[in-house]
Structures are given as C-alpha cells and as structure tokens.
Amino acid sequence: MMDTMTVGVVGAGTMGRGIAQVAATAGHQVLLLDRDEAVLQEAMAFLARIQDRAVAKGRLSREASDALLSRIKTTQEVAALAPCGLVIEAIIERADIKSQLFSDLEAVLSEDAILASNTSSLSVTALAAGLQHPARFCGLHFFNPAPLMALVEVVPALQTRAGLTAEMSVLMQQWGKRPALAKDTPGFIVNRVARPFYGEAIRILEEGIADAATIDWAMTALGGFKMGPFALMDLIGNDINYAVTESVWTAFHYDPRYRPSFSQKRNVDAGWFGRKSGKGWFDHSEGAPAPTVREDKELGQIILWRILVMLINEAADAVFWGVASAEDVDRAMQGGVNYPKGLLKWGEEVGVDRCVKELDALRDLYGEDRYRCSPYLRTRAAQGRGLF
Numbered sequence: 471m472m473d474t475m476t477v478g479v480v481g482a483g484t485m486g487r488g489i490a491q492v493a494a495t496a497g498h499q500v501l502l503l504d505r506d507e508a509v510l511q512e513a514m515a516f517l518a519r520i521q522d523r524a525v526a527k528g529r530l531s532r533e534a535s536d537a538l539l540s541r542i543k544t545t546q547e548v549a550a551l552a553p554c555g556l557v558i559e560a561i562i563e564r565a566d567i568k569s570q571l572f573s574d575l576e577a578v579l580s581e582d583a584i585l586a587s588n589t590s591s592l593s594v595t596a597l598a599a600g601l602q603h604p605a606r607f608c609g610l611h612f613f614n615p616a617p618l619m620a621l622v623e624v625v626p627a628l629q630t631r632a633g634l635t636a637e638m639s640v641l642m643q644q645w646g647k648r649p650a651l652a653k654d655t656p657g658f659i660v661n662r663v664a665r666p667f668y669g670e671a672i673r674i675l676e677e678g679i680a681d682a683a684t685i686d687w688a689m690t691a692l693g694g695f696k697m698g699p700f701a702l703m704d705l706i707g708n709d710i711n712y713a714v715t716e717s718v719w720t721a722f723h724y725d726p727r728y729r730p731s732f733s734q735k736r737n738v739d740a741g742w743f744g745r746k747s748g749k750g751w752f753d754h755s756e757g758a759p760a761p762t763v764r765e766d767k768e769l770g771q772i773i774l775w776r777i778l779v780m781l782i783n784e785a786a787d788a789v790f791w792g793v794a795s796a797e798d799v800d801r802a803m804q805g806g807v808n809y810p811k812g813l814l815k816w817g818e819e820v821g822v823d824r825c826v827k828e829l830d831a832l833r834d835l836y837g838e839d840r841y842r843c844s845p846y847l848r849t850r851a852a853q854g855r856g857l858f
C-alpha cells in the first residue's frame with residue numbers, strides 16, 4: 471500500500487524539490503505543488519540537471535532517469551493532490567500559512583491520507599491542533615540537501631495515532647533514509663544538540679582565545695568535522711543560523727545554554743550573512759586572501775575539547791529529557807549534520823567522568839548556568855556506566 475501510494479509534496483523550494491526527488495527515486499508517483507509557477511519550473515529544471523549529472527557519472531541509466539522525472543508532476547492546485555496517500559508540507563516556516571494549507575488539504579484528501587510537516591522550528595502538536603483529523607499528522611523533518619542527507623526526524627504530535635510514527639519510520643527506511651524518533655520539543659534532536667557547535671565556537675572567539683580560522687582548523691583538522699563552525703555558519707547564512715538559535719533559545723524560555731551571541735547579531739545587522747552576501751565571518755569576495763591559521767596543536771586541542779564537551783553534554787541532556795534514545799541521538803548527528811562520530815559514543819571514548827570534570831570546571835570558572843552538567847552525564851559517571 472505505502473510503496474504504491476501517490477506522494478504529495480507542497481513547496482518546491484530548497485527542501486520540497488529534494489523530498490520530491492527522494493520519493494520519486496523510491497518509485498512513488500509524486501505531485502509537487504507550489505503556489506509559484508516559476509518556482510515549479512525552476513525546480514523541475516534543477517531536478518533534470520541533477521539527473522543529467524547522475525547519468526553522466528554512470529550512476530543511473532538515461533531510461534531510469536527519464537522514468538524518475540516522469541513520475542514527478544507539478545501543480546498549483548491543492549485539489550490536484552486528492553489522490554495522495556501522504557502529503558509532506560515544505561512551505562514557508564509560518565504556522566498560520568501552514569495551518570491554512572492543511573485545512574485546504576483536508577478538504578480534498580481522503581480521511582485516511584497521512585499529512586506531515588517538514589517544519590524545523592514549529593510545534594508539531596500546535597500544527598496538529600488546527601487539523602480536523604489530527605491523529606493522521608506528524609513531523610517528517612528532512613535535512614538539506616534532502617537526497618544526500620540520510621536522516622529524517624520522525625516527530626509525533628501529542629495527537630498522532632499510535633502506530634503512525636512506526637509506519638513512517640518503515641517508509642523512510644524504504645526511501646533509503648535513517649529515521650530517528652524525536653519528541654516534539656524545540657529543535658527536535660539535531661537543531662538542539664548542534665547549538666554548541668556554533669555557540670561555543672563564537673564564545674571562544676569573543677573571549678579572544680582564538681580567531682575564526684583557527685577555531686575552524688581545530689574542529690576540522692583535529693576533530694574530524696567536515697567543516698568548521700564559522701565556515702558552516704557562512705554557508706548556512708548567519709541570518710538563518712542566528713534565527714534558529716534565537717528560536718530555540720526563546721522556545722526554551724531563555725535558557726542561557728542557547729543564548730544567541732551579540733557578534734553574530736552584529737554580522738546580521740551589517741548584512742554580513744556569509745557566502746551569499748560575499749562576507750560573513752570570512753571575506754568571500756573574489757580574490758580575497760585565505761585567512762591565516764595559527765596551527766598550534768595545544769591551543770587546537772583546548773578549542774576542540776571545549777566545543778566537544780558542550781556538544782556531548784547537549785546530546786546527553788536530550789537523552790535525559792527523553793527527546794530521543796541515545797542510539798537515535800548519535801544516529802541523528804551523523805546522518806543529519808555529518809558529524810564524524812556519534813557524540814555519546816565520543817563521550818564514552820574520552821571518558822564520561824572526564825566530561826563531567828570539564829563541565830564542572832567551566833561552570834566554576836564562569837559561574838554561568840550555561841555550563842551546567844546534564845544529570846544524565848553525572849549519574850552515568852557516578853555509576854561508572856557508559857552512555858547507552
């Protein structure tokens with residue numbers, strides 16, 4: 471049933487077009503809807519270019535590529551989605567606009583059709599509350615670019631019927647994805663646990679311990695991360711990254727652990743968004759000299775360890791609060807943001823007791839709640855146990 475159903479994707483922007491590609495690759499007929507005809511045309515041209523590249527590289531035959539593209543049909547009419555067994559929404563991140571779309575969809579879909587949202591920051595439960603049949607709704611949070619990133623966070627609303635998240639997890643596996651079950655809490659797993667990667671890096675910069683290029687070098691060369699935090703913020707866009715931090719911080723009732731930084735805010739104020747504006751933490755203009763890195767291994771280890779221990783603490787706290795299982799937290803950080811290792815596994819490798827001592831030392835030095843050690847880490851250390 472699930473593998474033959476027609477899948478609707480609403481929003482043909484960055485995420486929607488990628489999700490449409492994933493569903494069509496898995497063999498579904500896909501109906502891709504956007505309110506903007508130009509975006510639909512651009513999305514289809516984009517997908518055709520990606521397929522051409524895959525054919526040129528010998529990853530796919532021309533016939534398979536043509537068949538895949540022919541499975542995706544575009545529309546601007548919600549009524550055209552009537553035959554869909556599942557509709558994934560990936561439109562603008564506005565609760566009121568999403569809710570209007572869901573009520574339009576419910577008017578045309580059959581009662582057993584499943585509705586999902588790709589929201590990054592809204593409460594799935596609050597979105598479900600606007601539906602006539604909220605039991606059929608859940609979050610399916612893909613990562614950018616959707617065809618390449620393995621992770622999908624499956625997020626039940628309070629109202630979601632028993633069994634739906636298990637069905638969605640199986641479907642996501644059939645689509646070649648790695649599902650992780652996440653509680654409906656701000657940032658779900660990845661956007662919560664990843665905060666210190668940016669926040670602690672900025673803090674180290676603000677304290678004058680090292681410059682951005684040196685911090686990036688420590689995280690990549692010594693830590694094995696694919697990109698350093700500053701290069702990544704410049705790629706994501708400081709405006710977007712700042713907005714996510716601010717939204718997680720606000721949603722956590724201003725928990726100091728997630729507090730946004732003034733220096734990133736100033737970058738946003740200046741229009742220094744990153745690559746897309748030519749300047750961010752780094753100068754991206756043509757011919758700009760590469761920043762000099764201080765390749766001091768001792769300093770690098772201090773930087774890496776401080777950011778890493780904050781990440782491990784955040785991962786442990788997500789387990790403590792039941793956001794996800796330890797296995798799913800580790801799977802999420804590897805599959806959603808390409809971390810070189812699961813954070814909890816990393817915590818075990820460096821030593822749980824050592825993590826607790828480091829966090830306590832940071833808290834004592836700064837006297838800030840930001841550095842409080844998760845009860846999960848402290849308890850496990852006291853019991854001499856690992857983190858799984």
Ligand SMILES: NC(=O)c1ccc[n+]([C@@H]2O[C@H](COP(=O)([O-])OP(=O)(O)OC[C@H]3O[C@@H](n4cnc5c(N)ncnc54)[C@H](O)[C@@H]3O)[C@@H](O)[C@H]2O)c1
Nearest residue numbers: 481482483484485504505506509560561562563589590614
């Ligand atoms: N960009 C990311 O990295 C990322 C990652 C995970 C999740 N998300 C989430 O995915 C969703 C989409 O993000 P995006 O980056 O693809 O946005 P986007 O701006 O690239 O695309 C959104 C598209 O939705 C269309 N749209 C807006 N309102 C519509 C409506 N009422 N009906 C039909 N189409 C409509 C717009 O024309 C646009 O093409 C958001 O909820 C976002 O939080 C984004």
